[in-house]
Amino acid sequence: MDYPLLNVFWTMCIFFLWVLWFVLLFRIIGDIFRDDTLGGWGKAGWLIFVVILPFLGVFVYLIVRGRGMGARMEARMNQNEQQFQTYIRDVAAAPGSSTSDELAKLAALKNNGDITEEDYQRAKHKVLA
Incomplete structure (x- = not known):
């Protein structure tokens, strides 16, 4: 035991700090x-600056553009959510499909993990309404 606590x-x-730095x-x-x-x-300038002088x-x-990082991430998440909701509406309301076909599609989406149980219940309610 030559390595004290x-x-x-x-x-x-x-x-921990090393891992935090890389994250x-x-x-x-x-x-x-x-x-x-x-x-x-x-982009090239910032990338060179961050890689050469990390x-x-x-x-x-972080000082110059740090405040915008959170806003950009939030905007990207909202955009992804809107695309997802549009996709769910398009799948649930496909023209020429019967109610059972739409329910089968929704069940397949839920089973694949593409939608959550909550989204499945909402879409199912819309189909059955």
Whole structure:
């Protein structure tokens, strides 16, 4: 036992901070690529800055564009939700299909995990109404 308990604690802390750093780095890189308002040269510049000087690049990115990261993520989530709801409405209200066909499609979507139980019940209620 040549490794005291305090050293184990510090090793765990350093490992946790290392993992946290990479999560933050990849989240920022993902935000750079997902931002539609940023042009190609802007994306390339930020990416080079974050990759070449990672600590300074990440901190500057968070200071300059950090507030918008949450807004962009929320807008993307809302857009995905709207697309999903549109898809559910289109599938549930396909023309020329009977009620049993629509219920079978909804059951298949639920069984595949594409929709939740709550979404399934709402769509089922619309079909049966």
